[in-house]
Amino acid sequence: MKKKRMSIGFAAPAFVIYTMLLVIPIMMAFYFSLNKWNGFNAMQFIGIENYINVFRDARLGNAVINTLIISVVVIIFVNVLGLFLAMLVNTASVKSNIFRTIFFIPFVLSTVAISFVWKSILSYNGVLNGMLTTFGQEGLIGNWLGSHGSAIVCIIIVEIWRTLGYHMMLYLAALQTVPHELYEACTVDGGNRWNKFRHVTLPLIVPGMTVSFLMSIINELRMYDVVKIMTDGGPGYDTETIVYNIVSQGFSNSMVGYSSAISVVLFLAIGAISVFIVTKMNQKEVEM
Amino acid sequence: MKKRKALTAIALSAALVASCLAGCGKKTETGSTADSGKTKITFGVFETDNITSEVWQNMIDSFEKDHPDITVEKVLATGDDRQAFWKTMLSSGSFPDVVIEAEQLATMEGIFTEVPQDVQELFDDTTLCQYNGKCITVPSFKQYKMQCYYNKSVFKDLNLEEPQTWDEFMNVCQTIKDAGQTPLMCGGTGDIWATGEPFWIAEGDTALLSKYPDFNKELKEGTNKWNNDTTVDVLTKWQDMVNKGYYYDGAMSLSYSQAAEEFKKGSAAMMVDGSWQAAGLDSESNEDFGVFALPTMDGSKITVADCSYWGVSETCENKDAAFQFIKYVFDENQDVYKTYLQADGLYSTTKKAVTYDQGNVTTKFIDNIADNDTVQEIVKLPGENAAPSGMQSFMDKSFQNIFNGADVKTEVESWDTEYQRLLDAQ
Numbered sequence: 001m002k003k004k005r006m007s008i009g010f011a012a013p014a015f016v017i018y019t020m021l022l023v024i025p026i027m028m029a030f031y032f033s034l035n036k037w038n039g040f041n042a043m044q045f046i047g048i049e050n051y052i053n054v055f056r057d058a059r060l061g062n063a064v065i066n067t068l069i070i071s072v073v074v075i076i077f078v079n080v081l082g083l084f085l086a087m088l089v090n091t092a093s094v095k096s097n098i099f100r101t102i103f104f105i106p107f108v109l110s111t112v113a114i115s116f117v118w119k120s121i122l123s124y125n126g127v128l129n130g131m132l133t134t135f136g137q138e139g140l141i142g143n144w145l146g147s148h149g150s151a152i153v154c155i156i157i158v159e160i161w162r163t164l165g166y167h168m169m170l171y172l173a174a175l176q177t178v179p180h181e182l183y184e185a186c187t188v189d190g191g192n193r194w195n196k197f198r199h200v201t202l203p204l205i206v207p208g209m210t211v212s213f214l215m216s217i218i219n220e221l222r223m224y225d226v227v228k229i230m231t232d233g234g235p236g237y238d239t240e241t242i243v244y245n246i247v248s249q250g251f252s253n254s255m256v257g258y259s260s261a262i263s264v265v266l267f268l269a270i271g272a273i274s275v276f277i278v279t280k281m282n283q284k285e286v287e288m
Numbered sequence: 289m290k291k292r293k294a295l296t297a298i299a300l301s302a303a304l305v306a307s308c309l310a311g312c313g314k315k316t317e318t319g320s321t322a323d324s325g326k327t328k329i330t331f332g333v334f335e336t337d338n339i340t341s342e343v344w345q346n347m348i349d350s351f352e353k354d355h356p357d358i359t360v361e362k363v364l365a366t367g368d369d370r371q372a373f374w375k376t377m378l379s380s381g382s383f384p385d386v387v388i389e390a391e392q393l394a395t396m397e398g399i400f401t402e403v404p405q406d407v408q409e410l411f412d413d414t415t416l417c418q419y420n421g422k423c424i425t426v427p428s429f430k431q432y433k434m435q436c437y438y439n440k441s442v443f444k445d446l447n448l449e450e451p452q453t454w455d456e457f458m459n460v461c462q463t464i465k466d467a468g469q470t471p472l473m474c475g476g477t478g479d480i481w482a483t484g485e486p487f488w489i490a491e492g493d494t495a496l497l498s499k500y501p502d503f504n505k506e507l508k509e510g511t512n513k514w515n516n517d518t519t520v521d522v523l524t525k526w527q528d529m530v531n532k533g534y535y536y537d538g539a540m541s542l543s544y545s546q547a548a549e550e551f552k553k554g555s556a557a558m559m560v561d562g563s564w565q566a567a568g569l570d571s572e573s574n575e576d577f578g579v580f581a582l583p584t585m586d587g588s589k590i591t592v593a594d595c596s597y598w599g600v601s602e603t604c605e606n607k608d609a610a611f612q613f614i615k616y617v618f619d620e621n622q623d624v625y626k627t628y629l630q631a632d633g634l635y636s637t638t639k640k641a642v643t644y645d646q647g648n649v650t651t652k653f654i655d656n657i658a659d660n661d662t663v664q665e666i667v668k669l670p671g672e673n674a675a676p677s678g679m680q681s682f683m684d685k686s687f688q689n690i691f692n693g694a695d696v697k698t699e700v701e702s703w704d705t706e707y708q709r710l711l712d713a714q
Contacts, residue, residue, distance in 0.1 A: 038714050039379050040396050123477065123546060124538025145477040146540020148692045232478050235540050236689035251372035253678030254396065255713045256379075 026267065033261035038254040050261035060262060062237050063245040070156055070241065071220035077160045078216055079209070082167030087201075089168065090175045100172070103165035111162065115229035118158045119145070122230075151231050151239050158226055163219060167212050174208020175201065210281035214274055221270055242266055327358045327609045332374065332384030334365040337545065338564050338571070338632040347624045351616050358609045371677060383601050385610045390425045390599030391670040392677050396714070400424040400599035407611050410619045415595050415637040417671035425597035425670065426614060427637035429629055433562045433592045433665065434490040435653055436582045437569075442469060442557040443578070450580035457583050461534045464557045472529070473556035475547035476540030476688065481680075482547060483540065484526070484687020486560040489592050489665055490582040492522045497663045498588035504666060504673035507707065514703035522585060523696045530691050540691065552577075563653055567633030570647025579649055581656040593662040595637060597670060676710035679703075 033050050035043035054060060089099050106114060121127040122144040129141045145151050182200045191199065224243040227233060233240040233248070240248075242262065250259030333344050348360045363384045365373040371392050377383045378399065393399050403423045408416060415427035436457075442448075446467055451457040461471040475482025495518050496503050506512035529535065536556045539547060551559040552574075559565075560582060569577055584590065600610040617625055622642050629636060633650050636642035646654070667675040667683065686699045 036713065038396055039375060041398060119478065122541070123543070124541035125546060125550060126541075129538075141538075143538045143541045146538065146542075146692075151477075230477070232480055234477060234480050234685065234688050235483075235692050236685050236694065247372070248678075248681070251375045252369055252681050253676075253710055253713065254375065255678075255710075258713065 029260045029263050029267075032257050033264050035257045037257040039250065039256035040254075043257070046257070050258045051265070053258060054261050054265055059237060059240070060242070060245050063240045063242050066152060066237075066239060067221060067223065067241045069152060070159065070223060071217065073156050074159045074163070074220050075213065075216045078164050078167045079212055081160075081164055082212065083171045083205075083209075085164070085168040086171035086175055090172055100169070103168050105165065106162045107166040111225045112229060114162060115158070115226050118154070119230045122154050145231055146235050148235065148238055151235060155227055155230060155239050158230065159220070159223065162226070163216065167216060170208055170212040170215070171205065174205035177208075178204045206281055206284055210278060213277055213281070217273055217277065218270055221266065221273075326356075327606050328361060329358065329386060329604070329606060329609050329613060330361045330363050330384040331613070332363045332365060332377070332387040334370050334389070336564065336632070338567055339628070340631070343628055343631050346627055347617060350621055350624050351613055354616065354621065355612065358612065360613060369681065383603065385601050385604040385606070386598060386613060387601065388428060388598050389596055391595075391597045391668065391674070394419050394425050394597065394599060394670065395674045395677060398602055401602045401604065401607055403600070404611060407614060410615065410638055410640070412637055412639055417595075417597075419671060419674075425599045426618070427595045428598045428618075429632075429634035430593050430595050430637055431563055431632070431634050432653065432657060432662075433594060434486040434560050434582065435563075435566075435579050435656060436490075436558050436560050437551070437565055437577050437579045437649075438558045439551075439554060439556075440576055440578050442554075450578070451583055453587065454583045454585045460558075461529065461532075465533060470536045470556040471534045471558055473536045473547050473551040473559040474539045475542050475544040476691075477543060479544035480684040480688060482544035483684070483691055485680075485684055486562070487526055488522070488683070488687060490560055491526070491585055492519065493592050493663070493666050494584045494588060494590040495519075495522050495586055496666065498584070498586060498590050501663075504669045504675065507675075508673050508711070514707065515697070515700045519700050519703075520696055523690055523700065525585065527690050527693075527696055531693075535691075540688070563633035563650065565633075566647070566649040566653040567631065569649045570633075571631075573647070575648065577649065579653050579656065581660070589660045591657040591660040591662050592665050593635075594665050594668050595670065676707065676714050678710050679707055682706045682710075 032043070034045060034047060036046045036049075037043040085099075085103060089103075119126075124141075124143055124146070128144070132138065132140050142150060144154050178201060182204075183196055186196045186200050222243050223241045224247065227239050227241050227244050228247075231239045233244050243266075246259045246262050246266070249255045249262065331344075331348065335341055335344070344362055348362060352359060363377070363382075367373055370389060374383065374387060374393055378393075383399075387393070390400060397420065401424065403426055407426060408423055411427050415430065416423055417425065417427075419425075438450075442464065443450075446463055448460050448463060449456075451460050464471040474484075474486070496516075499518050500506060500512055503512060507514070536542075536547075536550065542550060548559070548561070548565065548568075550556065566579060581591070598614060600607055600614070604610050617628075618638050619640065622638075622640065625636065625638070626642050626644050628634070629642060630644040633646075633653070664670075667680045669675065683703060686694075686703065690696055690699055
């Protein structure tokens with residue numbers, strides 16, 4: 001009984017903090033979403049009108065498409081490349097620590113700082129175009145952040161560069177849980193490198209893969225800072241993401257009720273995707 | 289032993305919760321009596337290349353020296369969207385006591401307090417404005433926008449004169465282009481306003497207000513629309529200029545500062561910009577650049593001159609001190625007001641007019657528009673017919689779309705939809 005009380009005592013602060021900083025704001029956002037509110041004056045209850053508008057808003061639709069494009073490409077790249085790099089680093093010797101550090105550095109650095117650095121690299125008179133000029137490749141000089149199409153590619157590249165090390169570390173942690181004896185057994189059974197990967201590594205790293213996929217999905221669907229600094233959603237609306245749209249609607253347009261409705265829909269979408277991924281990956285884990 | 293462990297756990301947990309809750313508190317000293325018995329007010333500002341930290345600090349230091357019982361703490365707005373920054377502060381309960389550029393926020397009821405009569409009387413009546421029948425802001429300066437700066441050596445080499453009509457301006461652009469140089473510079477990434485806003489203010493606002501002098505009122509009443517022949521014509525001509533290659537190739541990948549720097553380095557012969565550029569050139573004693581009033585498309589002699597406003601927060605606990613600060617800046621010690629105005633090429637709005645020694649470029653800037661009528665920028669008009677918050681940002685993005693080839697008519701149609709949406713929502 002005493003032990004139980006003590007456990008509750010330890011868990012209580014975390015529960016209070018979690019409730020205050022997460023559960024209550026989420027509930028408040030839901031309440032705001034049912035009101036017309038500019039964030040300052042009195043609220044006016046409008047029922048589900050904000051939710052109806054969410055599905056009619058063309059600019060938000062464009063932000064959803066941009067977010068999905070960025071998310072799908074980044075998720076595929078960071079997971080495939082992350083696993084590949086983790087396998088390379090895992091087989092390397094003590095020197096692998098250096099590579100781990102090098103790959104992980106971008107994730108540790110401030111996103112704001114690296115966004116400014118990349119902005120200066122990719123601006124028209126920046127480092128990249130300067131290097132192309134130096135090497136006599138003037139024909140390749142591009143308006144990277146200002147052209148329709150190329151700006152979103154720049155965002156994707158920066159996001160892959162920024163998060164790759166983190167996903168490599170997740171895979172590396174998963175790889176290190178695979179018992180060495182299983183590889184030896186596979187060798188004894190005549191298995192080649194592909195067989196070892198397919199029948200030993202892959203089934204045993206599914207839990208790590210689930211975490212990596214989930215984290216990448218959540219991170220990319222919430223993307224804001226890189227876009228805000230590098231392009232401010234531009235040119236035009238070309239790189240506006242869902243969260244950028246939420247912030248713009250809430251603070252630039254003084255539509256806090258409407259932006260809360262978008263937030264609630266995004267929250268539910270991320271929740272649904274997370275549940276789907278975890279369920280599917282758990283099934284895969286059992287199948288494999 | 290177990291009891292001690294439990295107590296330690298409870299104490300640590302309590303400390304953890306307390307430290308978290310500490311972050312949730314609202315401002316503590318603002319507007320109240322801070323340490324050493326002084327009254328403290330917060331002053332929300334932003335900084336630019338011209339209006340630097342020193343300009344504000346000079347203002348604050350002078351005031352504190354003459355009013356030792358009041359301290360002023362500067363709150364700096366960061367980022368491109370200052371209105372969004374102030375709204376964030378408002379939501380978090382940290383809104384400064386005195387805020388500059390208050391005109392858009394003033395459209396929301398209850399944010400600013402009514403300005404006392406004695407303070408109102410310091411300002412030129414024509415610059416004061418009302419929201420719901422109340423004067424809640426004071427005009428801090430008048431700023432003339434936008435004219436075309438040009439590289440004198442390019443004009444000299446190509447025997448070009450400052451254009452007086454739209455057709456002459458087009459000829460100047462074409463001549464520069466034919467000579468293998470870039471006629472015009474603008475900014476883009478990160479500073480979305482720098483793409484189309486300067487051109488729109490010089491050509492769009494003037495064209496619309498010359499044809500519809502009460503455009504804001506008509507727009508609000510629903511008797512006029514953004515989507516009219518004048519708007520479409522101005523933006524189509526602008527898009528033609530882009531398509532003809534009059535603009536610098538990489539302009540959209542440059543911030544405003546980078547664009548201004550490239551212009552000064554000679555990457556383009558002209559740049560449409562505000563009076564702050566003239567003040568900047570004068571402060572550098574830069575004689576390499578001239579400025580001419582961009583000829584309007586319809587030949588009308590109209591210039592956009594915006595007033596900017598300061599407001600005192602309704603939640604300010606020491607409104608007397610806040611208004612004392614305003615009186616000090618605009619009346620009691622006009623030297624600090626003069627420094628502020630001179631830094632950015634601004635003009636006074638007080639009855640006791642403040643003048644300063646202007647440099648050559650600023651003098652030319654003012655001479656160019658001496659005979660023109662002045663109007664207020666459509667989306668920055670203060671008072672009852674103010675455009676809804678967020679419209680400026682929406683238009684800036686639309687200008688970028690048009691610059692990148694979007695259909696002008698479709699874009700302008702979206703202005704009306706967005707205007708109505710924002711108006712309904714606010």
